Amino acid sequence: MSSFERHKAKAPKTLKFAVIVCSSSRFEAYKSGRRFEDTSGDLAESLIEAWGFKVIHRILLPDDLKMIREAVDELCSTEDVDVVLISGGTGLSPKDVTVEAVRPMFEKEIPGFGELFRMLTFQREGSVAVLSRAVAGVCRGKIVFAIPGSPGAVELALKKLILPEAAHMVLHARGLG
16 A cells, blocks of 8 residues: 555545535525426535435525625534535636635635646536636635536536545645645
8 A cells, every 4th residue: 555545544434515506597496486406416416425425515505705605604614514515606707706705715725626627627528628717725624616517517526536535635624634
């Protein structure tokens, strides 16, 4: 076993996730009692749980900087969350404010996450990858990921980057590694 593998073996075996889906249209449908689908939220939850982790909180929010920041602040203040996954609001549209909401909260940014996500997206989808502003960082010992809201992006980010390394990242974020 390599030193890297020994080190990674110290990581927590279970993690508790909070999943936030940012979508003004879905939020309005929810508020007005209309039916809506949350394909990306459902997919995120099923992938996280299939990996053996738990989804403790699932929240639907509009594309509202203040509401996103308040939700992340509250989740990062609780003991029952290890990872916050935010899906949606990372594009170039004026309404896309997720990155602006969470980036100032980071004590440390994890630049490799966004870079690798865009590289993997480029390999799969081509130049559209430049439109993604996916980011990750550490906030009070929690790992916060902000990813695009499409089901393909959710699957790519979770399967290729987040789920394989989340426990290892939490270990380091909490100063235990």
